Amino acid sequence: MPNDPHLIEGLCRQHGIPATKKALILLERYAALLDEWNLKVNLVSRKEHAPVIIKHVFHSMLVARIHDFKPGEKVLDLGTGGGLPGIPLAILFPETSFLLVDSTGKKIAACKSMIKELGLGNAIALHTRVEELRGVIFDTVLSRQVAPLEELCAYSARLLKRGGVLICLKGGSLNEEIAQAVLSREKHLGFPASVDQLPIGEIDPMFSEKQIVIARW
């Protein structure tokens, strides 16, 4: 489905997401590239009848409503697929550093090409399993539709600085998943000490079953 170029601008204004003119142009370009790449590599579901720019790009940008990305902050996008949520957020926050990792080589090749075409100097895509990342600590870990919360907490406990946060975009009923992650924290260096859920269904019916989950030390 083609992307309406004015849609993203209106949504950002309506929901208080800071986006410069340059960022809006890049976000639209990214949505178009994602559509193009999706014909060659399965990056996002092809069955959906919703524009990629809302269902995937704007959905990822909603993290900016609850987290203040700072200049110099180091962010990991764990299981980025086609760059979600890392690329939209790297566009919005050009002074924050984003490392995008995925275990599927073809997806990372697509991310590298899109990052280059968009001219993003603050995003790097790396083909690896997150379990194999060594010698690097992040201020923030992001993850969209990748794994159960306990698994994400196990990875993050090793990679997240004390005081950092894990922010996940998730769908469905999460109470049991969250309870399991909290119950298992002693296995994961005490992470998470607490978890908050923020439903985002009021923003668009498309997100009716979606939540942002924030896990803290």
Ligand SMILES: C[S@@+](CC[C@H](N)C(=O)[O-])C[C@H]1O[C@@H](n2cnc3c(N)ncnc32)[C@H](O)[C@@H]1O
């Ligand atoms: C359902 S896709 C979601 C991709 C993207 N975050 C999005 O929202 O479109 C899950 C992705 O996580 C990646 N993944 C799963 N486990 C991983 C791991 N342990 N390390 C790195 N990537 C992983 C998969 O290769 C896949 O691309």
